[in-house]
Amino acid sequence: MVVSASPPPAAARAPRQDGQATRQQILETAGQLFAELGYANTTSKQICENSKANNASVNYHFENKDGLYRAVLREAHDRLVRIETMISLSESQDSAEDKLRAIITVLIEGLNNQREGWALKVLTRELLSPSSVLPAVLEEQAFPKAKIVRTILGQIMHLSPEDPATLRSAVSVFAPCLFLLIAHQPLARNVLPGLELDPPALIEHMMSYALAGLAAVARASGRA
Template sequence: MDLSASPQTPAARAPRQDGQATRQQILETAGQLFAEQGYANTTSKQICENSKANNASVNYHFENKDGLYRAVLREAHDRLLRIETMITLSQSQDRAEDKLRAIVTVLIEGLANQREGWALKVLTRELLSPSSVLPEVLEEQAFPKAQIVRNILGQIMQLPPDDPATLRSAVSVFAPCLFLLIAHEPLTRHVLPGLALDPPALIEHMMSYALAGLAAVSRASTPV
């Protein structure tokens, strides 16, 4: 048997490993440029020069600039809160309140951990100035996550996930996270100096506020 052709040999694995490293280098470089300059102002030439990759490599891994930007947005969503994480949490045997706490914890800690990276900046830019790829990324990333959240909130309030009260409650519970994503830096600098993104304290505050609000909405929505 000719073992040199085996897919398990280092020689066979090396090209795949090198290709993955190249892909990740391009992705990281593009993420930083998109975060600093925005999608429209970032050129494929800049990405190639900064990542030390040629245009053929970009096209091979991402098809084109749109494909690369789409991959960057997906990666940014994953770094903040992976859909796989939410699915695992939602399918656990924990109480609905504990599932909500787990999701809020992952999200708030993600905001804190990614504060210095490019992921939050890319997402903020995209929310404030949407690109043509946003609808596809929302359908793939945001909508499934929103459905999981609505299911959990519906369980807490004993209401259907598509009940108007459940939908409004989802906005009320997670709007602060969106606000922190977009406005935390200017807010703490100009409006509320001294407001710190302290994950444990913020998680406790959000959960206390959310559970009290959900209980009130549930009572108001329950027929007498």
């Protein structure tokens, strides 16, 4: 009796690779459409036509349109700053100040690198007009990152991550990044013409401003 040989590993992997490519194509296409039209105005039919995938493929990889939009928002968050990057920074042996610099650097460089892509546009739309999937994405992406940030700021100021002063400081330090995310082009074009947001200079400015503010808050709290 002749026993047929098992297919080589490469052949066995091919369907999974093809499936991953299809998933990524759907995700990219959906990201572009959601960025251009918004979640409510983007249809599953448009996504299928533009990605050259059928509705069964969308449902297989993402369950439905809501599941696809959640995946797009997760991907957009990852393209700005991955949770794995934040965890790695938080667990490093660097000083709290160096950790803060690293996070600000990742955010500022991410804002510039993603300026022409769909990730920033999708996140901006979601911030200005939240959808029903936002709470789940915040719990998965934003809350863990915010906890890491609060811990680092608390270490700098010798305060608890849950101290009200630490929470207010987190807003003061990272609100500019959120503002640049939403209003970079109108800001530079209409409000502050001539403003140049060169990444190295902006990173140094934000670090100097943040550390000075954190030191002032620490002194006011008696922990300097």
